[in-house]
Amino acid sequence: MVTRKLLSQDANQRIRGGDNEGALRGLVALVRSAPHDLDARLRIGDALLIAGDSAQAIQVYAFVAREASLSGHPLKAIVALKILARIDPAINELLAQLAQRYAAGSPALGKTVRLSPPAPDAEVPTAAFVPNELDYAQVRAVAAQAATLRDGLPGYPANVAAIPLLSDLPPEAFARMLAAVELKRLPAGEAILREGEPGDAFYMIARGTARVTRRAGGGGTSVTPENDVLLATLGEGSIVGEMALVSGAPRAATVSVVDDSDVLSFGREALGAVARELDVVGQALERFTRDRLVQNLLATHAIFKPFDRSQRLQLASRFSAHDAPAGAVIIREGEVGRGLFLLLSGQVEVSRNDAGQRVTLATLDTGDVFGEIALIEQGTTTATVTALRNSTVLFLSRELFDRLVQGVPELRAFFENLAQDRLMDTNLTLSAARDSAEELHEDDLVLV
Secondary structure, eight states, rough: BBBBHHEEEEHHHHHHHHHHHHHHHHHHHHHHTTTTTTHHHHHHHHHHTTTOHHHHHHHHHHHHHHHHHHOHHHHHHHHHHHHHHHHOOOOOHOOOHHHHHSSTTTTTSSOOOOOOOOTTTOOOGGGGGGOOSSOOHHHEEEEEEEETTTOOOOOSOOOOOOOOTGGGGGGGHHHHHHHHHHEEOOTTTOOOOOOOSOOOOEEEEESOOOEEEEEEEESOSSSSSGGGGEEEEOTOOOOOOOOHHHHHOOOSSEESSSSSSEEEEEEEEHHHHHHOOOOHHHHHHHHHHHHHHHHHHHOOOOOGTTTTHHHHHHHHHEEEEEEETOEEEETTTTSSEEEEEEEEESOEEEEEETTTTTEEEEEEEEEESSSSSHHHHHHHOOOOESSSEEEEEEEEEEEEEHHHHHHHHHHHHHHHHHHHHHHHHHHHHHHHHHHHHHHHHHHHHOOO
């Protein structure tokens, strides 16, 4: 039995190995047995282009771009458009159609249900294959025809789902942003991004799947990747790499494609260039990064762990977001505790006045909370918190915090333990600072 997954993998291997005829025979069978397999149609375009049939390849890519756009698969449409832009610059009409359907203000944007991709374990019937007696030229003609027929395809949905970031932009800005996006076509096993590298872009998976892994034991260079820890498996539409791009921290994991895949790259420099020209792009980027940071915190932070998804969203809505420029004092020592702060992005310094000396107690990064000691101890704030660089904090008022910890014992225990640990760390830091100051004073006396 030949399954769709095996046949697709075989076609990819044949394309990489230069056997276009064998690849096209398999891809035609995939399309004939499941006409809504846009991936197979796209790969037919790839094989035709490699074979030198540019005119037929252009027709296939244009068909895929239109069909993917109208049927609710915009990322595949973008892949086809980016390929077309390399070989046929006259794609303005297709790009305008995509923007009209997916840009901000489009009446088509809304909740939708789209047809699921073909089951990978489904058997491909023998009747779907190209007859063996056809030669290579005939196979190419059959493939081009199969890839551009609408026969067997369902009707188009009335509504389509928004594209993250892009659908926040009006049509003109949508097109400008799309021009800045880079298409990366990766073979199976290739890394989209690697653990430890600086974050200079974020990515959307337009076609294929990817594995998120982290080096076993942490640190160092992985010499046995088979022992790396698998964190997640991602599919079409997944976004990766945005946290390192926003925070400036090194990549926390490696993301590698499982099969031959297409990935859209949103580079820092390209995004910045468009944002400088169009204010609406800068505003959309700010909303996008903030939303992604909030979603990441909802999924990973201990504060939200006791709740289900709907409860997490409800709790998150109670936090208000505030920007703090570098040097801004967020909490001042000795004040009444106003509430709980959660650092969404940036970096802050925690310091305390000790006998006239300003002592740095800690540096906090994205995801850290502060302000909890005054709330748990029902006293005044024990330290000053200052933004080291432009930062964004989420704030939960004292009244809401009290109601939260009273109703959820796990959270009260979490914050009580955190407060105790931090008070202990503070005492140790202050003690070390005093000892250092005394030693310095004794040295001064000796010098006199």
